[in-house]
Amino acid sequence: MPARGDHDARRREVSEAVWRVLAAHGFGGLTMRAVADELGATTGLLTHYFADKRALIAYALDVAEERTDTRKLRTPPADGLPALRAALLDVLVLDKDAATMNRVWVSSWDGALSDPERGAVQKARYRRWRERLLPHVVAAQRLGQLPSTVDADDLVVTAAAFAHGLVVQALFDPRKLPRARQVTLLDNFLAGLAS
Amino acid sequence: MPARGDHDARRREVSEAVWRVLAAHGFGGLTMRAVADELGATTGLLTHYFADKRALIAYALDVAEERTDTRKLRTPPADGLPALRAALLDVLVLDKDAATMNRVWVSSWDGALSDPERGAVQKARYRRWRERLLPHVVAAQRLGQLPSTVDADDLVVTAAAFAHGLVVQALFDPRKLPRARQVTLLDNFLAGLAS
Numbered sequence: 001m002p003a004r005g006d007h008d009a010r011r012r013e014v015s016e017a018v019w020r021v022l023a024a025h026g027f028g029g030l031t032m033r034a035v036a037d038e039l040g041a042t043t044g045l046l047t048h049y050f051a052d053k054r055a056l057i058a059y060a061l062d063v064a065e066e067r068t069d070t071r072k073l074r075t076p077p078a079d080g081l082p083a084l085r086a087a088l089l090d091v092l093v094l095d096k097d098a099a100t101m102n103r104v105w106v107s108s109w110d111g112a113l114s115d116p117e118r119g120a121v122q123k124a125r126y127r128r129w130r131e132r133l134l135p136h137v138v139a140a141q142r143l144g145q146l147p148s149t150v151d152a153d154d155l156v157v158t159a160a161a162f163a164h165g166l167v168v169q170a171l172f173d174p175r176k177l178p179r180a181r182q183v184t185l186l187d188n189f190l191a192g193l194a195s
Numbered sequence: 196m197p198a199r200g201d202h203d204a205r206r207r208e209v210s211e212a213v214w215r216v217l218a219a220h221g222f223g224g225l226t227m228r229a230v231a232d233e234l235g236a237t238t239g240l241l242t243h244y245f246a247d248k249r250a251l252i253a254y255a256l257d258v259a260e261e262r263t264d265t266r267k268l269r270t271p272p273a274d275g276l277p278a279l280r281a282a283l284l285d286v287l288v289l290d291k292d293a294a295t296m297n298r299v300w301v302s303s304w305d306g307a308l309s310d311p312e313r314g315a316v317q318k319a320r321y322r323r324w325r326e327r328l329l330p331h332v333v334a335a336q337r338l339g340q341l342p343s344t345v346d347a348d349d350l351v352v353t354a355a356a357f358a359h360g361l362v363v364q365a366l367f368d369p370r371k372l373p374r375a376r377q378v379t380l381l382d383n384f385l386a387g388l389a390s
Contacts, residue, residue: 028223028305103308110223110302113366123367150383157372158384161360168359169352171308172318177352188345189353192387 013039014049015063022060023100026107030060057111061121064104071097080140081190087133088163088186093170094179102167130156146194155193162189208234209244210258217255218295221302225255252306256316259299266292275335276385282328283358283381288365289374297362325351341389350388357384 017038021030032053036043050056073090076083093099112122133156140146146155166185170177177185212233216225227248231238245251268285271278288294307317328351335341341350361380365372372380 024309026305026309029309107305107308109363110221110305113298113302114219114221114224119367126364126367154380154383157361157364158357158380161364161380162353162357163360164363165356165358165360166352168304169321169356172314172321185349185353185356188349192390195387195390 011049014046015066018056018060018063019067019104022064022104022107026103027057027060027111028107030056032056057118061108061118064101064108065125068101068105071101076136080136080143081145081194084133084136084140084159085186085190087136088159089183091163091167092182092186093167093174093177094182099171099174103171106168106171126160130160133159159189159193162186206244209241210261213251213255213258214262214299217259217299217302221298222252222255222306223302225251227251252313256303256313259296259303260320263296263300266296271331275331275338276340276389279328279331279335279354280381280385282331283354284378286358286362287377287381288362288369288372289377294366294369298366301363301366321355325355328354354384354388357381 014035017035018030020038021034025034032043032046032050035056036046039046046056050059074086076086091098091102093102108118109122112118130153134152137146137152137155137159141148141152163186166177166182170182209230212230213225215233216229220229227238227241227245230251231241234241241251245254269281271281286293286297288297303313304317307313325348329347332341332347332350332354336343336347358381361372361377365377
């Protein structure tokens with residue numbers, strides 16, 4: 001069924017173009033015109049894919065979600081604290097792809113704070129991320145690597161806060177926060193949690 | 196000189212309208228039309244104040260900066276760790292005004308990541324904030340409240356990261372992170388730094 005194949009190929013091209021626009025200009029720069037230019041197409045053609053700006057944003061969020069979910073993650077060397085460390089390293093701005101991914105997500109926060117529906121989606125994303133960190137914290141407590149006297153969810157929120165706050169500083173000041181320094185800061189932070 | 200007084204009064208009204216638009220819709224929703232509507236004026240009148248969108252954004256950033264700089268801050272109960280704690284409490288989402296202020300700044304990050312000039316301004320803002328935290332960390336080290344073996348700037352970056360990451364989570368999930376829980380998390384975090 002070549003027609004279907006063509007459609008899928010075109011859709012992939014559109015996704016690529018949307019991602020390049022997000023990477024360069026963020027959600028604030030995501031317009032039908034920008035995607036059309038990136039695609040070398042007319043905005044008329046784009047309306048075939050997106051009825052309006054809202055549909056384009058929803059599609060772009062799907063593209064960002066898929067890119068995030070299918071990127072290569074670290075294999076945790078061991079359960080507990082090393083697994084928590086690996087999961088946090090997966091989020092930090094340690095290479096160009098991670099910088100792009102974070103840049104796109106940080107740029108999505110403005111719209112998510114303005115629109116209750118998008119805000120609910122962002123809240124759910126945060127919850128899922130914390131839910132993925134939680135088993136590592138619980139295992140670390142069981143293994144005596146993190147204090148059992150502290151609420152596991154408190155530790156998760158704190159670790160997520162530290163990681164995202166470091167991401168934002170690294171995005172704006174990459175020379176101050178190169179890869180090695182971010183890793184050292186993470187290790188010192190985890191040592192503080194453990195004590 | 197009544198003309199001058201009128202001008203200043205009008206300028207204050209414009210600033211108020213810009214702030215209300217930012218508080219409700221963020222930088223992504225900041226348009227000549229939105230400010231004009233908020234002011235009950237025509238966009239034509241607004242071009243008297245702002246030649247274009249770029250000038251409006253620059254003005255809005257000044258408004259946000261002034262609001263942030265002139266808000267009432269906590270009086271630190273003592274030097275060192277208590278002063279660091281007070282400075283971080285000033286940033287957390289502990290009341291409606293702090294929520295608005297943070298919501299506006301988080302929404303400004305998208306544009307700052309897209310535009311090198313705005314990015315440089317944001318980087319400088321971050322540096323100034325860290326410079327304000329640094330004396331508290333240094334004093335806390337001198338007083339034996341924080342370990343002297345850790346680089347003071349590392350501690351500052353870590354504290355700033357934790358605070359801003361907690362702000363973002365609290366903006367999206369205020370029910371999960373009410374005021375009291377944020378304060379407890381901060382106190383536990385500071386206890387971890389101290390150990």
